[in-house]
Amino acid sequence: xxxxxxxxxxxxxxxxxxxxxxxxxxxxxxxxxxxxxxxxxxxxxxxxxxxxxxxxxxxxxxxxxxxxxxxxxxxxxxxxxxxxxxxxxxxxxxxxxxxxxxxxxxxxxxxxxxxxxxxxxxxxxxxxxxxxxxxxxxxxxxxxxxxxxxxxxxxxxxxxxxxxxxxxxxxxxxxxxxxxxxxxxxxxx
Numbered sequence: 001x002x003x004x005x006x007x008x009x010x011x012x013x014x015x016x017x018x019x020x021x022x023x024x025x026x027x028x029x030x031x032x033x034x035x036x037x038x039x040x041x042x043x044x045x046x047x048x049x050x051x052x053x054x055x056x057x058x059x060x061x062x063x064x065x066x067x068x069x070x071x072x073x074x075x076x077x078x079x080x081x082x083x084x085x086x087x088x089x090x091x092x093x094x095x096x097x098x099x100x101x102x103x104x105x106x107x108x109x110x111x112x113x114x115x116x117x118x119x120x121x122x123x124x125x126x127x128x129x130x131x132x133x134x135x136x137x138x139x140x141x142x143x144x145x146x147x148x149x150x151x152x153x154x155x156x157x158x159x160x161x162x163x164x165x166x167x168x169x170x171x172x173x174x175x176x177x178x179x180x181x182x183x184x185x186x187x188x189x
Contacts, residue, residue, distance in 0.1 A: 015049040023056075026054075038063045039065070042067050051064045065125050065131060066121070066126040068092040076088070079114045083110070087107050092127050095128050095129050100129050
């Protein structure tokens with residue numbers, strides 16, 4: 001089960017704001033006896049930057065994996081083909097090496113550029129098969145829909161429009177409100 005445990009309202013989603021958020025989480029929320037953290041997120045540049053530049057968030061202290069739904073969504077925006085989109089999901093979700101290899105060969109035959117695109121993403125970060133040690137416990141996505149309902153019920157000042165994409169939730173506040181972005185970190189229990 002995944003629960004929301006921390007959030008921050010910031011002016012905008014940047015490298016610095018993600019770095020600040022992850023530092024605050026590590027200092028104020030993480031149990032010092034907890035040795036490792038596991039994060040599944042979209043591949044937002046700010047998250048990647050923070051995870052790669054903060055020692056406490058590098059392996060072996062933390063393990064970062066990519067949300068397959070976001071990998072597929074980004075893939076589909078470049079390769080507008082339903083069959084390729086489906087193949088991307090099958091490749092990322094299989095747990096059988098022969099099936100993975102067969103699907104990758106099929107993708108290479110069907111569209112070399114699409115195959116090259118997926119090969120540029122570290123397969124240990126987005127595929128279930130190569131997720132060493134099963135860091136994602138079978139979870140392929142970073143987000144469940146229910147936290148958005150929880151959030152809007154707790155923060156009625158937020159407009160009803162909540163975009164539940166990836167590891168961030170964007171809230172639209174009244175124009176005079178200084179905060180516009182909600183960071184959301186899911187921790188499996």
